[in-house]
Amino acid sequence: MDQTKPVTLSFLVLFLAACLSITQGKLFSYKASEEAEPCILADVDFTLYLAAERQGETLVDALVTSEDENIKVFGNCGPYSAILELIFPTGVNWFLTFRQEDDQEASYIQLVQITPAKLFGEAVPVKDPQVLSDPHITDLGNATKSYECPVPEIVEYEPLTVTTTKFNFTAIANVSYLHVQGFNVIDGNFSTSVLCNAAMTTVSPTPTNASFTTPSNASTTVETTLAPETTTAAPTSTSMKPTPKPTSSPEPPLKLYTVKGDGVTCIALQAALTLDIKYPVQGKGKTKMAKIFVPENSKSSGNCSLSATSQDLVISFFKDWKLKFVFTSTKANLLGSVLSNLNEEKQNHPKYKISQIQLVGSAEKELFPGTTWPAGTKLTFTSTKSDFPDVNPNKAYYKCSSSLKTKLGPNADLKSQQLEVKAFNRDNKADFSGPSANCAADSGSSKKKTYIIIGCVLGAVVLLSFIAFVVMRVIRRRREEYHRL
Structure with missing residues (x-):
């Protein structure tokens, strides 16, 4: 038995x-x-x-x-x-x-x-x-x-x-x-x-954030893991390079990513990107946090015409990791932008926003030390709400110098630093110039700096007034002493 x-x-x-x-x-x-x-x-x-x-x-x-x-x-x-x-x-x-x-x-x-x-x-x-x-x-x-x-x-x-x-x-x-x-x-x-x-029949019933990999359009394919065997080890191949260990650098690298099509650079994004991913380890309910930098050797691809109202940028790194940004506008905005080009004051793009950010990849022991995820488990993390505001046609791009965190579901965060991004662009320029739509964090930081400067100036005025008052008292006292003599 x-x-x-x-x-x-x-x-x-x-x-x-x-x-x-x-x-x-x-x-x-x-x-x-x-x-x-x-x-x-x-x-x-x-x-x-x-x-x-x-x-x-x-x-x-x-x-x-x-x-x-x-x-x-x-x-x-x-x-x-x-x-x-x-x-x-x-x-x-x-x-x-x-x-x-x-x-x-x-x-x-x-x-x-x-x-x-x-x-x-x-x-x-x-x-x-x-x-x-x-x-x-x-x-x-x-x-x-x-x-x-x-x-x-x-x-x-x-x-x-x-x-x-x-x-x-x-x-x-x-x-x-x-x-x-x-x-x-x-x-x-x-x-x-x-x-x-x-x-x-599962050894460890600990729920994970494993998910299917979302299929995409023909120019950006991420489509090999739609089978239910999401908890089995991925087959090895001599042609595949192993997933590198996360960089030990204290800061993620600042890198420019672009998408080009029909003679234009429709999307440009520059940022230092960090992924914070919660993963399960041995012990009931125990988790750890992995900090992963999007590396310098990452590649960008995408589609300038994902649909009539959307474009996307896909950043590929490691063996099979992909970070996807989807930009959307409305049909009315697109039509209005086309009509505006007939006028003297041309607009560079319609009103748009980042509507979704999605991360897909596979669990490797090098990235998640001590994890109970089986090697090769397919992972998907998707934003539920975007922290990025609309970019109006009168603004050339979106900018956030402060650290900006976007939740990719309950178990992952995307942190961006020195972010500059534009989409629905109509020329071949990948740089960032002209007026920018700034994030709330930068506005708050600017206000805070302004308040500090004003406070310092007021403090200096008070200090100078006090010093002048003391000097005048000393001079007056000495004059009184002189007249007594």
Whole structure:
């Protein structure tokens, strides 16, 4: 008899007990009425990548996550079927459809519905909803229990109801944590959970920030890791150089990155870039922080025409790391910019902003000492909110001399120093000249310096006045003494 089974079962029992009632992702619930208790529970952490393609080329893509704002929850509860629906403001609906058999065995399937015209804009003028389905039905076990999967799972959806032949649609979800119950919810709480098969066979169930690598357009391909084996070691190749160790320099190197196309330098970005990434180590809930400098030998690429309203810059470094900046404008701004060029006062670009920053790479022991991530684990970190303001047409570029931090999700930060960046540029100049849009940190720093200077000047005036007062008192006293004599 295998003596390890009792130990394994004991470990799983302890692990289940520790996981009960703990929210790992974001909790969504549905109840039939305001007075009723929730009848469906879903505690999830997921990122959904969506793209529209035509003739094998990606036209436009988008991301939605469980952390997005203004997600509406709808559903339906029944004895043998139940539906939980998450409705995103961008025209994306994510469904969990539950089914219970007569023997109380439950299962569920995931569905995605998109409205392309609302999600992708004018690039894909399809107003009919398109439905894609997870090709696999997931067994949840006994319907009186909840179902929990604390390890990442990649779900590639297949077309189910598509009303157009001009476009192909892609939907890929990275579900990094899932805890659901569609039946027999008591007092609005999860019942004892049943672990998914992936967690039962994983040595360390510590949740990671591993994710799929987002496919991109033809000129910027990052597309080799869409398989669910995100926790297996990457195959070695004699043609690949090993990932170098992070530089020991106390400061990241300042470097200029550019994207060129059609005779212009459409994007130029100069900065010293640092990545702070939290990663798991041995011990329950223990993490460390890795500080990684984007190295001097990094390369830049991108696309001046990612879509009608967007451009991107991709910085490549190490073996397979890529840092992607997406710049977006509106169609109206682009049209206004074109019309303005007919006037004497030409504008160099439309109004735009950095709409997304994404980092992808693989976990290597040299970068993350002592990590419990298996070698080659694919990682993705995506900004949820941009700290960069709009750049108006009357400003030539964006500048932030102060240290600027942008969160790439909960476990990673991008820090930039001496940042200068411009996009939608219309000439071949990669330098930064003319009026700049400055970050709030610089404005605050300038104000602070001004206040210090004013304070110093006032202090000097007070000091000089005091000295003059003392000198005059001394002179007056000596005159009085002289007259007495």
